[in-house]
Every structure is written in structure tokens, then in C-alpha cells.
Amino acid sequence: MILDGLDSSAMPAPHYDVCVVGAGAAGITLARKLATRSLSICVLEAGGRAFDQAQQDIYAGPYEGSFAAEEFEYLRTSRTRMLGGTTNYWTGYCAPLQESCFEPRPGIAPNGWPIRAADLAPYYPEAAEILQITPPVHDSDAGYSESRKPLLVHRPHLRTLNFHLSPPTRFGDVYGAELAAADNVHLLLNTTAAEVSMDGDRVTAIHTRDLAGNRRTIGADHFVLAAGGIENSRLLLLWNRAHGNRLGNRHDQVGRYFMDHASVHMAGSWFRELPHAALNAYLFQQFDEVRRHHTKAALTVSPEWIARRGLPNFLVHAGFMAPGPGPEARALISAARAIDEMRGATPAGSFPEYFQLITEPPLDADNRVTVIDEPDELGLPRTQVRFRLPPDYPDTCRRCMRALVEAVGAEGIGRGRVYVDPDMGRWPESGQFTHLQDHHNGGTRMSTGEKTGVVDANCRVHGTDNLHVASSSVFTTGGVPNPTFTIVALTLRLADHLVSA
């Protein structure tokens, strides 16, 4: 059943088995999964069925960081306050988080996640079905038609990271009717979870507000915060103000280690030996006849290269853009091409293009979501985000790109250039070559203890008995793939945990 909170006569039940805050990818996945277990569920969605600028403006708030152009728009435009959440404008790129992202890595992620990739792997196939793509989705030749078999997967130095493209699934459109028809689900729209009541370490009720001035109280046995990568931190910060930081914030961790993926255009290359039809897998979204969904390949280097060079995880998307090489570079390419021919490769023409580099976001406790005194339209403190790239970010990007083009050379399949425009002396601040991907990770990160994070390995908020978090806000590290696929997989794992509890 769907109720509109703006309607003062809409009356949800006073108590549910589970109350979910947010109806995006995580909230809707959780509600659907728990609904099959005959549990009573209330879902509180801050937005309505359709986009509403007045609702969206509630998201506005100041941004501080490396991207001056984002100063006034990042918080308002990088997410969507409506049924389906930010799936209303996501691109549909799905790939599992790489195994190494979960591991402790000196200088990159000293602690790692409290879970491992193997803990999450069983949930990706079901997540794929929810996102309307066909498993398997881990990098493998299995299941690909011959014409679409990804290249370079088994190369010793290079790796292909295959993205499987969801239509993309708009969760409100695709699953809204199912929730509306479910007798044991109450979806309350236009309703913001403003405050909580607690009894000891247990959350007992959520108190709501809406733009019509209605106030409601929702009780439940379990509460799940699934309001998105930024809003989860904001709501926890608000709720902690009234409860002495008992909700995962005894050590000032809520909102910290906020991450987003920055991307930069900075390299070109040419390949040889590879047929153009196969290279298209890296340039264009292509329909896979076996899997019945589109795929798009990206390049990276092997885990051994990443570890040996102390690099963050990274990937590159290829595309046409770069001008042809000048006369000097043509001689270099010709010489290298002949030498490669001598090495045993078969020439097949040149392939100029650009690379869009996406690096694993840096871990910085000072990159954080906070709240400011200025109230929003509901009278709640607005959000502020600080996300600053470290001073060595340009150098890190250059090292990643150099590793990629050196791996191309090691494979004997081409050469690459690391493109550094004169204006890049000012990057990333210039904003000319870099932009954020709107992948809000961290803020309520998963950790073994409350000194280094906000939720435990089961996504339960440290210091509470019955409050959990679902979303990319729990990501301990950001990895490089788009986060939605892992958000859904993590949510399915949380559903299993809640059912067993």
C-alpha cells in the first residue's frame, strides 16, 4: 500500500516489524525481500512519486572541496529525492567490487573491510536479477558469445573490467507497483524521518515531518537507514544530537571518510594486433546475445601491478577524441610498431583514443558530511559536504596511467602516452578535465569497532541493538566500479541478517 504523507488522513500502523528509511535501490530491495517473509514493513520516502523541485531543493547545502564548480550544486543535483531515489538518474553500470578493495592495503586502506569479497559474492547473482541483468557478472569468459568474448582478461599484465549494463532499473517505476500491491508493506511518501526515540540501546520510534506540517510516529522492532550515501550520515548526525552521540558516534565517526569517484581525461594509446571489432568492446556499449543485456569493457592492470607499484585501484574507459600524433610521435610509434612486430605481434593498424581514468577515492577522515545551523524547509539543519582530493592526486593519476600504458607495452600490443595538457597544472581545481561521478560512498563506514567506523560487519550501527544502515555510505573503501550493484548485494546480505535475527 502506498500512502501520501502530505494527506493528513493517511494513517500508517503504529508499529511494524521493520521500518525502512528511504525508497531507493537499498530501501526498495530490502522492503521487497523482507515482504516475502510475511513481516510488516513501513518504508518512509522523503520524496514523492514524481520529481518535485520543492522536494529536491531540500537537499541544497554548501560544498567545500576540490571542485569549485560544484560549490552550490553538488548536494542538490547529485542525488534524487523521490520514489526510487537516485536510481532515477543512474547510468546502469554494474560490476562487483574488486576483491582487493576489501583487503588491508598499506598506504591505501590500512584496515580494509571487516568482511571479505567472498562474504558478498553469493549475493551478486540475485542483485543482478534485481537490476535486470543476467549473471554471471564476475570477469570470466564463461557465458559470453564468441563475438563478444572480452579480450585481455587473461593477460598477465592487463585486466578487463566488464560492466554489465542495467536498462537502467528505475526502482520506483519497476518495483513501485509491487510495493503498492503488498498488504504487509506501507510505503509512506513525502515523509522525512526527523527524529528518533530510544530506550537504552534500542531505537523505539521514528518521528516524521513533511511539507504539509503533519507529524507522525512510527514504531518498529528494527529500523534500517537507507536514505542514500549523504542523507544517511545527515540523519544520523541529527538523531545523535538528541541522544548523546550514542548512535555510532561516540568517537566522532559519523559523516567521516566521505568519498566520491573523480575522473580525469589524461591519456591516449594505440593498440595493435587486436581486431577492431574486439576493441569496440572498450569503446561502445554492445548487446551480448548470450546474456541479453549490454556490456561495456574498461581496462586496468593486474592486481600484482597495483600492489607492486603501491597504486589505488583504478580503471580507464576508452573513447575517441585524441588528435593524431605529430611527426615526431609518428616516428616513435613507427619504430615501436616495428619492434613489436619483431617481438611476434601481428600489425593491424593504429587506434588513437583517449582514456578516462577513475581512481579509487582517497581515504581522508576530514572529507565528511556535516550539518549546519541553517534550517531546510522542514526546519531541519541542512547538510554540508567537504570532499577534497589530496595534493598528490594528480601525481597518483599520472602513476596509474603510466602503469596502464607500460602494461600495454609489456603485453606487446601497443604503446600509450600520458597526456598532460598545460592547463592541467591547475587541475583538479580547474574542473576542465576532472569531475565527480556522484557516487556517494562512506560516511557511515563499516568497521570492526566504533573507533574507526559507524556500522559493524552486519551493517548494525555501533552502540545500538536494532538500527542498521543500507547504502554505499557503509562502504569502507570506494573501489572503482559504480556503487549501485554492491549496494543491492549488501542490502540482500542485510536482509538475510535481519531475517535470521
Added chain:
Amino acid sequence: MTRRELLIAMAAGALGLTGPDAITWLRVNFVGPDLPAQLDAIRADLVKAGWLYLDKHPDEADLHRLRGQLPPTLNPADLHAAITTDFVLGHTDTLFGWVLSVTELRLCALVALSAEKL
């Protein structure tokens, strides 16, 4: 015209003749018969690439020093192994943004210097 441009022009002119060229000279006088025949086809580009490298590293403009920095035998298999190792270990140089292995660049430089001797 700079000295390098003059030398490149002279080398390119020399390489266009039907008589002894840099690669043949290298094979007969300096390297031995292993030097791959495929290099003959693009010797002008090898010379240009070699001078681009020597322009950046003038201290390496010495046939004996360059030869000593290359694999003992310059057959395709040994060159392939050396170039692959260069890329894996990051023993590369950047010219006009392009990242090439130092072995392949030194090989180019060897050809360039040989052309100069003709």
C-alpha cells in the same frame, strides 16, 4: 636547420641509397648477424626515434656505451624479453608523452648513431 636536423637529413639521405645502410653497418661492424631483419623496413623512423632519444640524453650518444646497455645478443627473443622486463619494472622513458622502453629507445639510438657514421 639544427645540427640534429642536419644529421637526420643526412642519415635519411644515406639510408635511401642502395649501398650500405645503418642496419647493415651495425650488423657487419658492431652487433653481429642477430639484429632482426624486420628493422630494415623502417630504418628511417628508427633513426628519427633514436635522435629524439639522444636529444634528451646526449650523454648516451656513444656507440660502445649504448651497445653495453643492450642485451648481449640482439635477436628477437632476447629483445622481446628485455623490452617486456623494461615495461614491467618501469624502465621507460617518455618522449612527446609516449612511453617507450629504454631498450627499444637505445636500439633506435644505436641505429641513429650508426647512420651518422656512414
